[in-house]
Amino acid sequence: MKKIVTLIFLSVVGFYGCKEDFTTTPPKGSLGGDVLQNEEGVDLLLTATYGLLDGFISGDPWQASGDGWWLDASTDDANKGSHDNDQPDLQSFQMYRWTPSNSYFITKWLAVYGGVDRANSVINLANSIEGSDMTVKIAEARFLRAHFHFELQRLWANVSYISEDLQLDPDQPNSGPIWDQIAEDYQFAVDNLPPTQDTPGRATSWVAKAFLGKMYMQKGDYTTALPLLTDVIDNGPFGLIAEFKDNFTFASKNSKEAIFSIQFNIGGVANDANGNQAQALVHPSGGPYSSCCGFYTPTQDLANAYKTDAAGLPLLDTFNDSDINNDYGIESGDPFTPYAGNLDPRIDYTIGRRGIDFNGYGVNPGKDWAPEQPEAGPYLGKKGAYKFEEEADSKGAGNWGQQSSALNYNLMRYADLLLLAAECEIEVGSIAKAEEYVNLVRARARDMTYVKEVGGTADAATYVIDEYPVGTFAAQGAAYAQKAVRHERRLELGMEGHRYYDLRRYGSLIEVMEDFFVNEDRMYGNRFVDVTVEDKNYYLPIPLRAIDLSNGKITQSDDWK
Template identity: 40%
Template sequence: MKSLYHILLSAVIATPFISGCSKSFLERTPQSSLEESSLTNKKGVNTLLIGAYGALDGQDFKDGDMVNISGGSGFAVSPDNWIYGSVCGGDAHKGSDPGDAAAILQIGTFVGNATNGFFNDKWRVNYEGVRRCNFVLHILPNVTDMTEEEKKELAAEARFLRGHYYSDLKKMFDNVPWVDENSNSYNKLDVDEYKIPNDKDVWPMIEADFKYAAENLNEIQDVIGRANSWAAKAYLAKTLLYEKKYAEAMPIFEDVIAHGVTAKGTPYALTTKFHDNFDAFTENNSEAVFSIQYSANDGSGGTGNANQGEMLNYPYNGPFSCCGFYQPSQDLVNSYRTDANGLPYIDNFNDHPVKNDMGLASSAAFTPDAGNLDPRLDWTVGRRGIPFLDWGNHPGMNWVRDQQSAGPYAAIKNVYMQATQDKFYDGNGWAPGNAINYVLIRFADVLLMAAECQAQAGSLSTAQDHVNTVRTRAANPVGWVKTYLNPAHPMDGYTNTPAAKYNIKAYPAGAFTANGKAWAIKAIQFERKLELAMEGHRYFDLVRWGIAQTELNRYFSYEKDITTDIVNGNFTSKNVRFPIPQRQIDLSVKNGTATLKQNVGY
């Protein structure tokens, strides 16, 4: 089976780029563009579709440097939303030192305004993805060498991708303009025609795109990385969940759980080992519902196919070249504390803090926490004295740029293995790239979203079953972090001894029913925090649950006594959405009035 990134290597996408340019510029004939008539065939339209997939990571490699499609920093638009979903959600600090990429710290403490260039980059990259999808759909009716069924399948892929780009825009900015292949502006060069208002809720249109994709995509794909009908159903159900249409989302989630298969045709299932979802050697597995495909050392001559969105997010110093960003919070670490029964302290986890090495030099003695812990902690957070994949025990301060600013921890889920770095690490750029796919939706996420819908419907026993499926995987000792045979030579392998006192169990029979609906929903929300930490979901979850202001200000209040970077953090009601980029508002002026309206409070 071919892989999508190998196809991307040979695809040449030469379609005009729509941006905020003058009319005179738009009226020029681009020297490298193709006539539409040369694309109205099976090969041409499939090449355009590959370009629509290629926008998923938002990255481009130009003049020996990694940038995003709109020309800004690649990490500003990382598709895992590590800045907007995890830093803004309290999973992590920006990291590094306060002055390094200070725009991220502004966003993470909710003082970022509409002129912050990261917002404009994110907006432009997603709309570039939309534009590419629209161009596929615009060309498709004129293709002469495809059957109607083939056209439906290809249109379904384009609409699936468009639904993804718009859902990211909707979650980020809420009020966004809808442009599709039928928009009056689509084929006109008059710049004023592109000034479409953001006065309509786009969830129904996103829902329609995923519904069409679910009904028309193939179940099996011959190329790894292309969406299938089950991925579309998962996205459709997730869209309904965000719209709070729990009763409509629930049967779709249950259908995906009971009957869904990967694009390779294998049934969805949790992997035995949690970390298999974050290792390039074991990716595209039974848990991957839809992933962005990355490769390294593939002969492309640059890092354009490697995961560069997290290029900053490796421990400082040590064996890594960059850069000490994305440091997990103490609040997150404390969430993994468990009681004697192997269950989390949902309401008072910060009353049971996990021991850290703040202020201690790496040469000073330190013994890691000896209490009960959820084993997912050490596949999510690098902490002093615990094996950091196969790179050796995390040494503490020597791998941290500024402990006082952002704490003592390091991210793990984005880090490549030492044993396979010759294949999966790409060092062509100024910061590390790797071949670890980013899984946009994985099966554990589906189970927890289904649990949420079941709990909302009052089906607490079924909700508990889904949560316990996730917890049971985490409780399997086969997947726990183990100590090294020889800590001085971590590549020699591991013992069978757990690296910490791991104690996790499923919720006892009847627990959700006995404690009631409100408690059950809270338990599901907490399980999402544990399972999906550092994967870019947290902020968006908190917003849709309506608890962002309470949770994030609680986080700031606790965490600011540990680190100095977020002392000014404050979440207000306006922060349930990010500001519409000022640059886009300025470009939307027509007859002296801006077409795009700023979100309330900015």
């Protein structure tokens, strides 16, 4: 144990993940061994573990992003963005030219296993301290360890589970899957965490139960997942907030809808590491942001998904028959008429379209703000970009810091939970209950404040949305209900980093992406004509460097050999 504590001390003074409130830590090098070997030391190590939720441990922070934005670049929701020669490894990822040497894969791998190591440091130190009840601290660490292992399992499938007993010998054979070990950690957190915490951002028993349910869903065990998710919905402290847009503002961070979030903050210093560094590439490259870099741009396919019929319901089977108007290839000074048909109002809080206000900065003029249209498309992402009225609180300082905002990222919010439960209900429960959950989400979208014309009070577009009439799912059948729930997740959670995992859970990755390539090339021409998605693309290849560093104990997944 003495050897482990020494290792913990050396590691914690070498890196910190300092975020706002409880995740703000003392300066590097300020700890001594006498401080570490008590409850204060456990708290500091636990803080450092929460700090790694953002994925930044070394290298470029966006490559290990805790919000998963770059993973969405391989889905029908998002383009990589910028131009093709910018971040070539990410371009290869979008085009499904995946190799074990891709820098994004190894950076993510090291960051997530780094989180596992930090969690194990907390557990080992807590277990070494006599005379104090460290159960809650250990439960928080085990929740975080479960979270990091869950990411590994979802991304690579064939991975190693590293317990606290293996911290000094982490090069273990990757004989995954590791679902059972992840479930044990989450369950320990459910059983031993308090139902509330004094400080926002810390895990609770309700948070752990929600993630345990989500884990079982991703595994495909709907029967076990459903009662967990239902209990959180019926008895937990979470709920929908009135305004959809407030899930993406500084003022409404840690609302009752935010089940668990990565905490970000800016302190006024240039290039503040406490801000969301992973989003540094994502803000528009033109207009009021005017620095960098125009990555993570919505697709035409996602924009089309927001069409509605006269009753305000989505066009589940026909939304891609034609494209809503876009300004692809049209100069900002040339005439352009936005789409006049019916739209779900969530589109204009999700997708930056020409002719519509962009986060309070005025009318989006199109190409001048999205100059890389030939490769990135005509749209801009809005959810992760700070708002005009909140610049003082959420806009970072410095050349890169301007893009490191103080907006939290919701790893799970209540609408996500409702729609996960709806999926479960269709598979093993009540179709009527699934419809009820979907309608809760749609009712909020219907009743929220819509985007207005700049300087006016009229709606910025023809927004038409309503709930599904009671009994629709039952009358149309399970296949229809499943399609409706999956579509609703796109509408509600688009550009939030969930689509990559959803397509893999559905088992529809190849079919969806093949249709997407054809539909998207109506605008681009032949951009995606040679892209091929295979069964092996359900998981990433094990990074070559990880195999090399393990001295052969870690082996490549069979599909990637």
